[in-house]
Amino acid sequence: MIIEVALALSVLFNVFMGWYMYKLLRNMLEITDAFDDMRSKLIEFATHLKAINSVESFYGDPTITALVKHMKTLASDIEDYTKMIVFYEDEIEEDPDESTEEN
Numbered sequence: 001m002i003i004e005v006a007l008a009l010s011v012l013f014n015v016f017m018g019w020y021m022y023k024l025l026r027n028m029l030e031i032t033d034a035f036d037d038m039r040s041k042l043i044e045f046a047t048h049l050k051a052i053n054s055v056e057s058f059y060g061d062p063t064i065t066a067l068v069k070h071m072k073t074l075a076s077d078i079e080d081y082t083k084m085i086v087f088y089e090d091e092i093e094e095d096p097d098e099s100t101e102e103n
Contacts, residue, residue: 042078045071046072046075049067052064
């Protein structure tokens with residue numbers, strides 16, 4: 001009798017832990033997807049900011065130059081965080097403008 005009760009409790013516990021792990025992994029995947037969306041929007045913003053900085057009328061403007069430097073720092077921090085959180089390395093796409101242009 002005791003063995004059957006222990007077995008039933010063990011099965012219930014294992015089912016609960018399986019369900020809990022499933023929920024945690026789904027939550028982590030949703031967080032990763034949201035992070036990827038934020039990362040792509042920030043890369044788009046950085047590209048736009050670099051384009052504005054290269055316009056002749058704004059070139060050398062201290063405010064825009066500071067924004068570009070701040071964006072590079074932010075992009076570096078995001079890349080460091082990406083390396084910690086991303087599960088699938090093959091899904092990461094490098095920004096082609098990032099490696100060719102360093103201001």
